[in-house]
Amino acid sequence: MGLVDFQIQAVGKLNESMEDQNKEIIFKSPTGSGKTIMLTHFMSDFGKGHFGNVFVWLTPGKGELEEQSKKKMDKYIHNSQTKLLPDVMANGFVENDSCFINWEQIIPKGNNAMKESERANFQEHIRRAQDNGLEFTIIVDESHQNDTVKSDDIISLFKPKKMIRTSATPKTHSNATLIEVKEEDVIAAGLIKKMLVINENFGHSVNVESQISFLLDKALDKQEELKVAFENVKPKSIVNPLIVIQLPNNSEVLQDEVERYLATKDVTYENGLLAVWLDKKKQNLEEIEELDAKPIVVIIKQAIATGWDCPRAHILVKMRENTSETFEIQTIGRIRRMPELKHYETDLLDSCYLYTFDEKFTEGVKLHLRKGAFEAVKLFLKQEHREFSLVSEQKTEVPVANDATEALKSMVLHYEQVYGTSTKTIENKIRLEHNGYKFSDMIIKNTFTGEIHKLTVQEFKNLANVNMTEPLNTHKHGREYHNRVGALGVKLSLPYDQMNTIIRRLFDKNVRYDKKILRLDTREVYAFVINNFKKLREDIQKAMASVLIHPTLNLPNVTERPFIIPKEFLFTYDKNNKVQKVFDSNVYKGYLSSAEVRSDSEKTFEKYCETSSSIDWIYKNGDKGNEYFSIVYLDNFGKQKSFYPDYIVSKGGKIWIIETKGGFTRSGDSEDIDKFSPKKFEVLKRYLHKHNLKGGFVRKDKSNNELFICMNNYNDDISSDEWQLLEDNL
Known part of the structure; x- marks a missing residue:
């Protein structure tokens, strides 16, 4: 499965963060963003570029999530070296292992998941790996769920060189590197819905005799509206949108009332339209995640099991209760995925919907989602503007990946404009060296020397810079070269192979290219990329957006279509704003x-x-x-x-x-x-x-x-x- 741009960027940042001074990394990524895909690609890339590393991925819940994560890595990363706990117990840890282990299997809770003799054996496998020079990188999945003394004791056994905590709602940790996948980037990629609409068309005040009948009527009406819209998508979509009803804990009476009211709408367990997922009752859950599954309503009492993925879940009905915000946001995340990993270019289908009278929950959602959650109402276009039209330009239907050939040309033009390079490679070397590029057949590392009397910024600035050099070792530094080229490719959204081709054409004398900037032998190319990684990265970023390189480009295959202002749209607004003035100038x-x-x-x-x-x-x-x-x-x-x-x-x-x-x-x-x-x-x-x-x-x-x-x-x-x-x- 190919990565989209924001996922490629996240993988690059994870790789870069492995080299900073902070031991812990917080990886914050919205539900539905492909967190597992990003992490497995990162694990694969890092393993290729470094020696002696073992990844241990710790998952929460009562099982199965570790197996799901392993299966995904096996699917996305060919020839990946994955293991579950039984594999570790049988064969120990080996370099480049990616081991998926459930907390429940290793934390002593009297559940006999691992007997004392097995636990001792597990610790022995850890010690043996450390004695063999292996280092552990720990990934704590859904880190907010296992932040206890016992879990910390388990992590301490590994003596990890790095720990990556992942969650859509991570707890803050001091002295940790934060890598955050922005919600707007996930939305732009079409993976999650554009917006959460809260209590659509409730108005400023609502008087109801029963919250059950009022909220369920709203949800069922919206489900039917969505169902019709999916059927009208071209080509026709099979998605059967799902309503998730979350009840308070210890609410058997309320559950009974909900079931009886749904029965009056012909939504029952017997006809397969109603499903339930409770600790003591599970019904009609077989293949409920399928896009065209029959149930249109599922009843839950607690956050749906970690790892449950049902992209057709579109509507949440939240009955009154008081629980933690982190707990609730996990539930919201379940209705935010796009069922077919794309937007349908209509606000109706590209939004998800919440119906509730629980003000505390509503405010918690708004606080967490910020720009992603507002009250909404449908507005209609005024009659006098319905004939207005403009010519709108649209991209070709065929998706086009970033072009490595154009990237190469842009890099050449950038170096010409910024550094004055030409086809005279000897002069180019002098120009680049004058502008801070390092040329050596040795690997150069930077450090500092001096005395610190007070912990002030100025004293640290006064430290002298020292260049440490070491001979190039193609075996050792070959992995570092691979890692650096991969990280540069991230900036262009290009895979390693294409980025490596660009580097070789620009700088390697053994690869033919008419506009070559330097003529270095293979060992010198390794050293050049490793020693000048930061400079190369800066120049790539500048080449991407420079208007001087291509002020205008010919636009092939652009489709022109008439644009007419939509006759209706979902208007979102801040209900709590004291000023609610109608703008008459708006259409x-x-x-x-x-x-x-x-x-x-x-x-x-x-x-x-x-x-x-x-x-x-x-x-x-x-x-x-x-x-x-x-x-x-x-x-x-x-x-x-x-x-x-x-x-x-x-x-x-x-x-x-x-x-x-x-x-x-x-x-x-x-x-x-x-x-x-x-x-x-x-x-x-x-x-x-x-x-x-x-x-x-x-x-x-x-x-x-x-x-x-x-x-x-x-x-x-x-x-x-x-x-x-x-x-x-x-």
Whole structure:
């Protein structure tokens, strides 16, 4: 199974973190992000690049999760060296082992999972491995569930050189390296739903006689709506959306009421539409995870078993109860997966739904998901805007991976522009050396020397830098070279083989390439990559987004389709905001000033349009999906990307397209974190010129709280004349 970009980045960061000074690594990754896939690829990559390592993966629960994780690694990583506890007990630990062990099997709890003689034997296997020079890296899966004295004692036996704690909700640990997979990246990849919608169409106040009938009616109606929508997907989808009902503990009476009410809706155990997953009762659970399984409702009382994966779970009904937030978020995670690992380009199917009167739970979810959870209501397009249309550009249907050939060309151009390189490789070496590159047939390691009298930053800065050298050993440093090349490939989202080809073509005299930068022999290439890893990584990052390399690229196979403003959309807002003003300038009826998610620049821009007498109307564009307005551009490696400008605005009948970006601080520093802004600006300018429209980039200057627009030549300096006061132009 191939990795998507954010997963490749995470694997790279895990590899890098193995070399920092912190012993512990916190790997925070949302449920549904492919945590096991990322970790198994990391384990494989690290093992190829290092000697004497053994991974021990500790899983929670009452069994089976360790077997699931092992099976996944066997599936994703061919010829992987995986073991379960019985394999360890029979054969011990060997270099490059990946051992999957359940806590229940090794923590003494009087459950006889491992007898005293076996426990002693297990410890002997650990000692024997250590005597043989092996080092352990411990991965603690779902680390929030096993953070006890007994578990710590077990970990201590391994004397791990590194420990990786993984969870969607990890506890904080001081002196630990945090690697966090961002929720927005997982959403952008289509693996989890875009949004959690809380209590859709509840309004500001709800009076009900029974929470059971009210909540279940809402859930069943939504299930039917989703089912019809899946059937209308092209090609038709077989997904049968599932409702998860979570009851309080010790609530047999409530459970009985729920079952009886569902029976009045013809949802019963007997006809197979109702399933239950409780400690003492399990029914209709066979193949419930299948996309087209028959049950449409499953009743649970506690968080569904760790490792349970049912991507068709779409709706959660949460009856009142008080439990910990970590416990609850695990349940929310079960309804966030996309059933077919893709978005359907419709808010209805790309969202998941929560219905509850439990305010504490609702606030806990909002606190945890932040921008991923808001109240929602359906808004309808005003009649006068239903005929409006623009030409929207869409990517080709065939997914295109990053192009190694374009990456190679971009690297050559980058070195030419930044360092002045040419085909004269002897001169190139002098230029690179002058700019900080190291050339040696030895491996150079950096350390510091000096005296520290006080633990201050300044005293550490005063330490002298020392270069330690050691002869190149192709056996020892061959693995380090492999590791470094793999890490560089991460920056380009390229596999090791393609990244290695780029390195060899650019720097290895034994590989033919017309625009070679250096001519090094094989041993020198090893040393060059290892000694200059940080410099190479910086130059690759700059080459990726430089607008100087490819200001505009020809766009092959771009599809042009008419864009019509969607007649309805799911509007999310902050219910607790004291200001709930209706913005009449918006194309949708009932659009509120408390709209979320919005950046500071977006909120200020929407308010500006509402108060401006020259603005006819404003439309807030979506950020993903064929139903929204998009423009296509290429990155420097030939990969198509979709750009969704934030707003379409009408002023005096003339259409403007506006993209808002992070503002400028009071001191004039840029807060725009989008490295592709210059490219997006150029492609927007191309589109505006082609279709005879107006527009530009809008940013807020916090030194005066005014909005400024850039329309001609992009500049990241607010003092530039390219930035003009918005009110003088729009």
